Amino acid sequence: MMADRTGQTAVIFVSQRSDSDAEGYAAAAAAMEALARVQPGYRGIDSVRDAAGLGITVSYWTDEAAAAAWRAHPAHAAIRARGRTVWYDRYSVAVATVARSYAGPGE
Numbered sequence: 001m002m003a004d005r006t007g008q009t010a011v012i013f014v015s016q017r018s019d020s021d022a023e024g025y026a027a028a029a030a031a032m033e034a035l036a037r038v039q040p041g042y043r044g045i046d047s048v049r050d051a052a053g054l055g056i057t058v059s060y061w062t063d064e065a066a067a068a069a070w071r072a073h074p075a076h077a078a079i080r081a082r083g084r085t086v087w088y089d090r091y092s093v094a095v096a097t098v099a100r101s102y103a104g105p106g107e
Helices: 022-037 064-072 074-087
Strands: 009-017 042-049 054-061 088-097
Touching: 009 064, 022 042, 022 074, 054 064, 064 074, 064 088, 074 088
Parallel strands: none
Antiparallel strands: 009 054, 009 088, 042 054
């Protein structure tokens, strides 16, 4: 069953992958997901990427302070820097508070 996200902070990361270092990217993405899961305030993640490399990842946090702490984590900061120079042609980040949350059948 999908968690109720109402009141949580959502960090929405939209990116266009470059053609560079697919193996390094995959390893870094897996490592960051595992590291995020053990951070205080982590509540979950949803992520998709299409065949052309356009991806949307939404991570959920108890509040903005928890999301900011994740952003400041040294390992996450290092991977973000690598992403900017190697893995992404472009990206955007939006941070929002979830006002309402619900799911349809099958969730």
